[in-house]
Amino acid sequence: EIVMTQSPATLSVSPGERVTLSCRASQSISSNLAWYQQKPGQAPRLLIYDASSRAIGIPARFSGSWSGTEFTLTISSLQSEDFAVYYCQQYNTWPPACTFGQGTKLEIK
Amino acid sequence: QVQLVESGGGLVNPGGSLRLSCAASGFTFNDYYMTWIRQAPGKGLEYVAYISGGGDYTFYADSVKGRFTISRDNAENSLYLQMNSLRAEDTALYYCVRVKDLYYFDNWGQGTLVTVSS
Numbered sequence: 554e555i556v557m558t559q560s561p562a563t564l565s566v567s568p569g570e571r572v573t574l575s576c577r578a579s580q581s582i583s584s585n586l587a588w589y590q591q592k593p594g595q596a597p598r599l600l601i602y603d604a605s606s607r608a609i610g611i612p613a614r615f616s617g618s619w620s621g622t623e624f625t626l627t628i629s630s631l632q633s634e635d636f637a638v639y640y641c642q643q644y645n646t647w648p649p650a651c652t653f654g655q656g657t658k659l660e661i662k
Numbered sequence: 663q664v665q666l667v668e669s670g671g672g673l674v675n676p677g678g679s680l681r682l683s684c685a686a687s688g689f690t691f692n693d694y695y696m697t698w699i700r701q702a703p704g705k706g707l708e709y710v711a712y713i714s715g716g717g718d719y720t721f722y723a724d725s726v727k728g729r730f731t732i733s734r735d736n737a738e739n740s741l742y743l744q745m746n747s748l749r750a751e752d753t754a755l756y757y758c759v760r761v762k763d764l765y766y767f768d769n770w771g772q773g774t775l776v777t778v779s780s
Contacts, residue, residue, distance in 0.1 A: 587766040589707075596757055596770035597707065608768065640707055644765040649721030653707040 555579050555643055559654035565662040570631050574657045576641035578622040585645040588617055588626045591656075592637045600639075601626065636661055664688040664769040666758045671774030678748050682774055684741040684758030692716065692736040695761035698743050700754035701773070708754075711743060712761070726752075748778045 556579040566572050576586070584604035589597040599608040601617035604624060614629040628635055641654040670682040682698070698710040711732035712721045720732050731744040741758055755773040762768035 585765065589767070596772055597767075598770070599762075599766060599768045602762070602766045602768075642707075642766065647765055648712055648719075650723075651709050653709075655706050 554650065555582060555646060555652055557641055557643055557652050557654035559639075559641055559657045561657060562655070563658045563660060565660050566631055567662045568631050568633055572628045572631055572659065574626040574628075574639050574659075576624040576626070576654050578624070578643055578645075581622060582643045582645035584619060585643055585647075586617075586619065586624050587642045587644065588615075589640045589642065590635075590637045591640065592634075597640065631659075633661075635659065664760065666760065666769060666771035668756065668758045668771045668774035671756065671776045673777045673779065674748055675780050676749060676778055678778070679744070679746045680748065680776060682743040682745065682756055682758075682776070684771060686739045686741065686758075686760075689760070691734075691739040695764060696732075696734065696741045697759050697761055697767065698732060698741075699757045699759050699767065699770075700752075700776075701757070702751075702754040705754075710756070713741070745776070748776075750778050752776060753778045 558577045560575045586604045588601040591597040604619045605617040616627045618625050638656045638658045640656045644651045665687045667685045674680050692715050697712040713732045717734050729747045733742045757773045758771040759767045760769040
């Protein structure tokens with residue numbers, strides 16, 4: 554099973570800052586990775602697919618990149634509505650298996 | 663716009679059964695694979711089961727294989743999850759989710775809560 558490891562678990566940042574979230578795969582998954590945002594009391598929302606493609610309606614301040622098995626979600630200038638939990642998900646072995654990272658919580662500093 | 667509305671959650675005893683439903687609208691339902699994803703209270707996301715657009719292919723997470731059955735009724739634009747032999751560890755919010763391009767999850771319902779407890 555491919556294990557997805559996100560770091561850090563919690564990140565305290567100030568509005569307006571640039572932030573980088575990391576997700577590492579335990580083996581190669583090519584670019585078969587998505588990022589989701591989940592706000593309290595809400596369902597997750599797709600942000601990025603295929604490691605770097607923005608989903609419909611996602612602001613340009615969100616971007617994704619990767620190198621090898623290291624994946625990065627960057628938010629160029631944090632807005633108040635961006636404080637949430639972010640999950641990565643690999644779909645290289647889908648179907649039938651896909652795995653999520655454990656999440657990174659972005660909180661206000 | 664795409665809407666996914668789950669129902670059928672509730673409190674059930676260990677060993678009991680429950681059937682979840684998801685009413686889909688705003689897209690051509692049978693064009694899309696669908697999946698159930700769950701989230702235990704305060705925890706992360708876990709894929710549960712997956713079904714092809716025609717309903718002929720189904721896949722399950724190892725944790726639910728043999729106990730849960732995913733199905734769909736394309737005439738009714740509905741997705742189902744039959745859950746048998748429920749365990750405490752099945753307690754979670756269950757999301758009905760549309761699968762985009764066969765691989766990632768582009769639209770989510772608001773979830774229905776399943777609590778397994780005596």
